[in-house]
Amino acid sequence: xxxxxxxxVEVHDSPDALASAVAGELLNRIADAQAAGSxxxxxxxxxxxxxxxxxxxxxHAPGSGVxxxxxxxxxxxxxxVSADSPDRNVGQARAxxxxxxxxxxxxxxxxxxxxxxxxxxxxxRAYAADVDERLVSRGEEFLVMILxxxxxxxxxxxxxxxxxxxxxxxxxxxVSGSPKPPPERVSLTYPALNRSGAVWFVVSGEGKADAVxxxxxxxxxxxxxxxxxVRGRTETTWFLDTAAAARV
Ligand SMILES: O=C(O)[C@H](O)[C@@H](O)[C@H](O)[C@H](O)COP(=O)(O)O
Numbered sequence: 001x002x003x004x005x006x007x008x009v010e011v012h013d014s015p016d017a018l019a020s021a022v023a024g025e026l027l028n029r030i031a032d033a034q035a036a037g038s039x040x041x042x043x044x045x046x047x048x049x050x051x052x053x054x055x056x057x058x059x060h061a062p063g064s065g066v067x068x069x070x071x072x073x074x075x076x077x078x079x080x081v082s083a084d085s086p087d088r089n090v091g092q093a094r095a096x097x098x099x100x101x102x103x104x105x106x107x108x109x110x111x112x113x114x115x116x117x118x119x120x121x122x123x124x125r126a127y128a129a130d131v132d133e134r135l136v137s138r139g140e141e142f143l144v145m146i147l148x149x150x151x152x153x154x155x156x157x158x159x160x161x162x163x164x165x166x167x168x169x170x171x172x173x174x175v176s177g178s179p180k181p182p183p184e185r186v187s188l189t190y191p192a193l194n195r196s197g198a199v200w201f202v203v204s205g206e207g208k209a210d211a212v213x214x215x216x217x218x219x220x221x222x223x224x225x226x227x228x229x230v231r232g233r234t235e236t237t238w239f240l241d242t243a244a245a246a247r248v
Contacts, residue, residue, distance in 0.1 A: 007216065007236040011245045015052060015204040018241045022202055023056035026144060027064040029198070033143050034067055040143035041135060043074040043188070043196070045156070046089035047148035049204045054096035061101055068101040072134065076147055076156035076193065078111040078127070080120040080174070080184035087182055088113065109134070111172065111186035120174035120184040127186050128172035135195060136171065141233065145196035149203045150180060153211040153225030157187035160224055164189065190229050199232035206243040213247035 012018040026042070033040040044050065061068075079087045086092070090110040098108060109130050117123035135141065147155045157175045158165055164173045164187060171192040175185045193199075203212055214220050215227040216238065222229040230236075240248070 005232075005235065007231075007238055009216070009238045009240065009245070009248060011240050011242055011248075013242060015049060015241050018202065018204055018239055019049065019052035019056045020060070022053045022146070022200065022239050023060050026053075026057060026146075027060055027066055029144055030071055031065040034070055035065075038143075039070045039072060041072040041074060041140060043076050043142045043145045044089070044093055045076050045146050045148040045202070046079070046092065049202050050089075050146070050148055051092060051096060052204075053146070053202060054093055058097035058100055061097070068103050069107070071103065071107060073098060073103060073108045074131070074142065075110060076145065077175075077185055077187040078123075079182050080111070080114060080117075080123055080186060081182055082115050083113040085113070120176060120186060124170075124172045124174040124186045128170045128192075131171040131188070131192055142196040143198065145193060145199045145230070145232065147193070147199065147201050147227070147230065149201055149208055149211055149215065149227050151207045151211055152179070153214055153227050154180070155201070155227045155230055156193060157185035158190070158193075158226040158229070160226060165223060165226060165229065193230045194233075196232050198235040198237065199230050201227060201230075201236075201238045203238065203244040204241045206246060208244045209246040209248075212238065212240060212244050216248055 111127035112123045167173045214225040
């Protein structure tokens with residue numbers, strides 16, 4: 001990973017300013033990719049700042065030039081709960097902007113919920129197969145991988161000290177006993193997360209300042225701070241508010 005470009009750090013005055021900046025940049029990237037003739041793959045994250053970003057995407061969408069029928073939407077992780085649970089990342093994203101913008105269901109890729117898979121591992125296998133068929137087998141990559149970061153430095157559902165950090169032979173993996181509820185989740189693995197042109201970490205709040213500092217430090221381990229294990233092939237950007245940037 002030492003030939004990847006150094007991470008960029010962009011600090012905004014507030015969570016709202018952070019969300020607006022990320023949303024605007026995302027719209028530009030999607031529109032540019034479509035203008036160049038591709039159907040871009042965009043990987044969203046769960047979490048609270050993501051909700052703000054999604055609503056800003058909806059607000060800024062008019063005039064962006066994005067064709068919402070020609071974007072493939074993915075999730076870095078998903079909670080293994082029922083399809084109608086408010087905890088589903090896909091449900092939150094559909095409510096916040098995907099449905100309103102008319103993104104067709106076949107363009108929205110999700111790890112099956114409990115009413116669609118017999119176990120979290122079965123759900124992970126199904127999601128991994130989707131990633132492998134739609135990206136890996138075609139030599140494609142995520143245009144943008146958006147990742148929230150936990151106070152412990154986790155990204156997606158890759159948590160410090162968990163065995164899933166070392167899983168590299170599949171694109172997605174089941175996680176049980178998550179320290180962040182709900183306990184069962186499906187997460188993209190590092191090979192899938194790193195199959196990205198641009199990786200954007202989106203982080204807000206003083207509770208994340210230590211994790212951000214650990215992630216950006218010159219030394220440290222992926223085991224302790226999983227965010228350290230993800231880099232974009234051409235870009236890695238940390239979108240922070242001033243509180244999350246306090247120790248950078
Ligand atoms: O499904 C999830 O829970 C997320 O994908 C998770 O990785 C999240 O992005 C971080 O925990 C940050 O969440 P907050 O932004 O809410 O702190």
